[in-house]
Structure formats: structure tokens, C-alpha cells
Amino acid sequence: MAWAGFIIAVLAEYVGLYTLEEPFHVKGYYAIAGAFLIVSCLVLQKTIRDNEEDNAYLKSDEE
Numbered sequence: 001m002a003w004a005g006f007i008i009a010v011l012a013e014y015v016g017l018y019t020l021e022e023p024f025h026v027k028g029y030y031a032i033a034g035a036f037l038i039v040s041c042l043v044l045q046k047t048i049r050d051n052e053e054d055n056a057y058l059k060s061d062e063e
Contacts, residue, residue, distance in 0.1 A: 010038065 013034050017027050 010034075 014031070017030055017034070020027055020030070
């Protein structure tokens with residue numbers, strides 16, 4: 001479900017950019033911003049997951 005939502009959101013963004021009636025440099029700016037947002041979200045998700053795993057590992061060591 002999460003992958004389907006992610007793929008639909010990315011496709012919707014780039015279809016919107018494709019149909020946007022602006023010069024190419026404006027479309028490129030939005031495309032790079034969208035790609036940067038996607039990468040930032042993936043890095044944030046990985047960082048949060050790693051922090052949770054570290055906390056769980058430290059709690060198990062304390063017991």
C-alpha cells in the first residue's frame with residue numbers, strides 16, 4: 001500500500017510537470033525540487049528507522 005501510494009504520488013507530480021505550460025527551465029526547477037524532496041524523505045525514513053533500531057538495541061543491552 002505504501003509503495004502504491006508513493007508511485008502514484010511521484011507519477012502525479014511528473015504528469016503535472018509534463019502538462020505544465022511553463023518554460024523548460026521552470027519545469028526543470030520543479031522536477032529537481034521534486035526529486036530532492038523524494039530523496040530527502042527516503043533519507044529521513046532511513047534515519048528514523050536506524051535511530052529506533054539503535055534505541056531498541058540499547059534497551060536490550062541494559063536489561
